[in-house]
Amino acid sequence: MHISDGILPLVWCGIWYAVCIPFWIVGVREIRKRTKEDPKYLPTLAMIGAAVFVISVWHIPVPVTGSCSHPVGTPMAAIIVGPFATVVISSIALFFQAFLGHGGITTLGANTFSMGVVGTFTGYLTYILLKNRAPVWLSAGLAGFVGDIMTYVTSALELALGLNPHSVVYHWWLYFLGYGPTQIPIALAEFAFTAGVVSYIAENRPELLKVGVAHG
Amino acid sequence: MDRFVVYSIALLVLISSAIIVASYVGHKKGELEGTDDIVEDLATSATHVQAKEIVPAIPEDMEPIGFTIAGILGGLLVGYFWEDMFGTGERK
Numbered sequence: 438m439h440i441s442d443g444i445l446p447l448v449w450c451g452i453w454y455a456v457c458i459p460f461w462i463v464g465v466r467e468i469r470k471r472t473k474e475d476p477k478y479l480p481t482l483a484m485i486g487a488a489v490f491v492i493s494v495w496h497i498p499v500p501v502t503g504s505c506s507h508p509v510g511t512p513m514a515a516i517i518v519g520p521f522a523t524v525v526i527s528s529i530a531l532f533f534q535a536f537l538g539h540g541g542i543t544t545l546g547a548n549t550f551s552m553g554v555v556g557t558f559t560g561y562l563t564y565i566l567l568k569n570r571a572p573v574w575l576s577a578g579l580a581g582f583v584g585d586i587m588t589y590v591t592s593a594l595e596l597a598l599g600l601n602p603h604s605v606v607y608h609w610w611l612y613f614l615g616y617g618p619t620q621i622p623i624a625l626a627e628f629a630f631t632a633g634v635v636s637y638i639a640e641n642r643p644e645l646l647k648v649g650v651a652h653g
Numbered sequence: 654m655d656r657f658v659v660y661s662i663a664l665l666v667l668i669s670s671a672i673i674v675a676s677y678v679g680h681k682k683g684e685l686e687g688t689d690d691i692v693e694d695l696a697t698s699a700t701h702v703q704a705k706e707i708v709p710a711i712p713e714d715m716e717p718i719g720f721t722i723a724g725i726l727g728g729l730l731v732g733y734f735w736e737d738m739f740g741t742g743e744r745k
Binding site: 438439440441442443444476483487495496497498499500503504506507535537539541542543592593596601608611612615616620634637642 | 660689691
């Protein structure tokens with residue numbers, strides 16, 4: 438989902454930045470508010486930010502397809518620190534990843550929208566919808582799976598809108614087929630670690646999760 | 654050490670093992686191309702746009718050093734705040 442500089446037309450780069458601005462504003466306000474309420478929040482946020490950085494740059498080989506890809510980590514982060522704060526930390530992670538050759542600066546808005554906004558909110562909403570109907574591990578795991586897949590669905594859409602405006606649906610599908618076969622096993626891994634981390638925290642340090650759920 | 658710390662260390666070992674196994678698989682299978690590059694190549698082949706390097710990326714052989722420094726700084730930061738974040742308050 439890391440779209441490089443030069444791939445998207447500048448107009449679309451601007452549009453994706455503009456779409457992200459409200460999420461950044463709400464996210465920064467949320468972080469300020471929660472930091473005042475709870476001094477533990479900021480170091481927790483920093484640690485989750487570091488986790489998102491590593492998870493979303495860690496390429497896992499999928500020998501069956503002969504390629505590799507990475508999970509996103511934002512659904513897990515959203516459950517723990519809240520969705521708007523996750524948009525902010527994922528933008529920071531994506532900014533630094535640009536210096537590792539993953540993504541870019543002009544495409545930071547597009548990459549933030551796919552991973553930070555869509556991946557975060559689809560995962561978070563999945564968790565919220567399921568948490569009273571299913572065990573925590575299942576709700577969290579499905580949140581991870583859905584957020585992961587939706588991130589790549591969105592990246593494919595961004596490429597199709599920017600590069601193939603006359604045949605968006607066809608190219609959206611085509612680009613997603615490029616991601617999909619490798620991404621589905623990675624999304625299953627994302628299911629496993631999101632389920633494991635969130636259910637363990639829910640069992641042993643539930644107050645950490647309440648931050649993400651009660652204020653989200 | 655409480656259960657949470659033990660579990661965290663176990664998780665660290667598990668993740669490190671997974672990274673080592675994944676690296677080994679990658680090494681044995683040769684250089685596996687990332688899906689980001691595959692899809693970008695697909696997207697650019699028909700439209701004649703090219704990826705540009707606007708920010709200077711850290712050379713690939715310097716990445717382990719960069720990750721090590723980041724890991725040390727991150728470890729110091731998390732270690733400093735560990736009791737605040739996860740402590741049960743028994744030692745305070």
